[in-house]
Ligand SMILES: Nc1ncnc2c1ncn2[C@@H]1O[C@H](COP(=O)(O)OP(=O)(O)OP(=O)(O)O)[C@@H](O)[C@H]1O
């Protein structure tokens with residue numbers, strides 16, 4: 435499925451819709467250039483669960499952990515990891531079964547992801563500053 439959003443707010447709204455489909459054990463890879471909207475979508479997902487409304491990528495910590503009554507959410511940014519071995523070394527895979535993992539730049543550790551992961555790909559538009567094309571694979575809603 436492909437969706438076009440025309441503002442940050444629309445991407446946050448899309449995040450809320452996606453959030454309704456999320457269940458423990460799901461891994462979501464967010465892929466696309468710097469500033470393409472990955473973190474904004476995560477912001478929408480978190481706000482659906484009544485969690486943080488202003489967030490940033492977990493640039494220095496690799497993972498930010500959020501707890502809601504029914505579901506834990508683990509927000510990763512693996513941009514700065516050397517490879518998937520480094521992800522394994524920090525115990526990354528142990529998070530997969532504990533809640534929902536949202537992994538910015540997750541394609542960099544593709545080789546150790548569960549094979550049914552959801553992939554969300556963001557691309558910018560050359561002409562229109564605030565337009566994003568968002569492709570969602572492996573998730574029905
Ligand atoms: N349609 C849109 N959807 C999402 N963000 C948009 C949109 N239009 C403009 N923006 C702006 O683009 C930026 C997206 O930033 P965001 O932090 O979500 O990117 P990112 O993909 O997580 O980047 P990084 O790889 O650096 O973590 C924000 O400044 C936001 O205001």
Ligand SMILES: [Mg+2]
Nearest residue numbers: 472473491538
């Ligand atoms: Mg980000």
